[in-house]
Amino acid sequence: MMHSFLSQTMMILATLALTSGYAANPDEQTSKKIRIIPVERTPEPDHVSTRILFPKNKELESSSPIKGQIQLEGYPLGTDSDFPRKKEIYNDNEGQALHVFVDNQPYFTINEALINALDDVEEYFEQRADFEIPFKLQPGMHIIRAFPVRSFNESLKGNRCFAATLFYYRKKVDNPQIDLSRPYITYNEPQGEYSYHQEEPILLDFYITNCRLSEDGYKVRVTLDNQVTSTLSSWQPYYIYGLKKGLHRIRLELLEPSGTLASGMLNDIQRTIVIK
Numbered sequence: 488m489m490h491s492f493l494s495q496t497m498m499i500l501a502t503l504a505l506t507s508g509y510a511a512n513p514d515e516q517t518s519k520k521i522r523i524i525p526v527e528r529t530p531e532p533d534h535v536s537t538r539i540l541f542p543k544n545k546e547l548e549s550s551s552p553i554k555g556q557i558q559l560e561g562y563p564l565g566t567d568s569d570f571p572r573k574k575e576i577y578n579d580n581e582g583q584a585l586h587v588f589v590d591n592q593p594y595f596t597i598n599e600a601l602i603n604a605l606d607d608v609e610e611y612f613e614q615r616a617d618f619e620i621p622f623k624l625q626p627g628m629h630i631i632r633a634f635p636v637r638s639f640n641e642s643l644k645g646n647r648c649f650a651a652t653l654f655y656y657r658k659k660v661d662n663p664q665i666d667l668s669r670p671y672i673t674y675n676e677p678q679g680e681y682s683y684h685q686e687e688p689i690l691l692d693f694y695i696t697n698c699r700l701s702e703d704g705y706k707v708r709v710t711l712d713n714q715v716t717s718t719l720s721s722w723q724p725y726y727i728y729g730l731k732k733g734l735h736r737i738r739l740e741l742l743e744p745s746g747t748l749a750s751g752m753l754n755d756i757q758r759t760i761v762i763k
Contacts, residue, residue, distance in 0.1 A: 521729040523691060523709060523717045528724060529570050529641055536560040536647040537585070537633055540615070542654035549657055552619040557585060557597070557633050557650070559614045565598045568637035576690050576726070577681060578639045586642070586675060588632040589620055591756055593678050626658040630665055630753075632673050634694055641724050642675050642694050649673075649694055664752035670698035670705060671753040672741040677727070680761040688726035689760075693739060695722050703744060710738040718742070732762045 540556040542548055565582040567573070586594040600614035632651045635643050642648070651667055673694040681689060691709065698705040700722045707719040711727070712735055719725065741754040748755060 521715045524726045526724050526726055529572055529637055531643045534561040535643055535645055537650040539631055539650045539652045544652045547655045547659055555618050557616045562635045564600050573639045576639050576688055582638045584636055585616055585633055586636050590629055595621055624656045626656055627660045628655055628662040628665055640676050641692055669751055670749055671696050671751055674739050674756040677760050678758055682763045688728050691725040691727050706742045708740040708742055712736055730762055735760050
């Protein structure tokens with residue numbers, strides 16, 4: 488009798504759950520509220536060029552901190568990007584910048600540079616930005632990547648906007664996991680801390696090198712908090728909606744057309760962000 492009573496009670500509860508829309512797993516219910524929505528690329532000029540002058544490719548560096556220099560043409564740093572998107576997502580009051588990546592570390596930002604030349608047409612001026620790598624490196628091979636971003640941190644995606652170089656620190660030892668001739672991804676956003684209302688989006692942005700994203704080609708898999716997974720087949724910015732306050736882990740993986748993870752240490756990146 489007791490067994491029969493419990494069975495009937497469980498059936499009633501199950502029926503109530505189905506008719507009321509109750510989700511047995513609160514994490515699953517929360518994950519359904521998170522959305523990743525594609526948005527159009529912000530218009531960008533076709534004359535912007537980025538080049539890493541130092542360290543030179545395959546150069547051996549022994550001093551610390553390691554100093555470098557980037558040449559940026561046709562793109563003013565430190566100015567506000569005058570596009571509607573700056574009112575939709577976080578906009579940095581430091582203005583347009585260079586994002587610099589060493590290995591798979593989070594980027595650091597350059598907002599100021601020395602203007603070397605100014606043509607009659609302002610858009611073709613040249614700047615040189617000096618920097619120091621702000622953390623310690625292990626001996627061996629390392630990679631530097633850089634590209635300009637809008638004041639709201641969306642990367643410029645033109646062919647000449649991206650620059651990458653290899654260098655050695657203290658030892659000329661190659662890393663077979665670093666191959667700049669193969670397809671790889673550079674994680675750009677989101678990064679750091681955000682203070683916003685839940686209905687506001689957060690920018691998801693990355694740079695693709697040596698491949699194209701398509702329905703039957705390479706893709707990017709996004710995983711949020713080990714719960715929400717989305718596969719992206721178009722290279723453009725995205726908005727993330729529905730993240731609550733607290734810590735969130737975001738993982739980007741570059742997938743080959745077969746669906747397997749593309750080889751190399753650059754193609755599986757995780758970041759933790761904070762929403763306050």
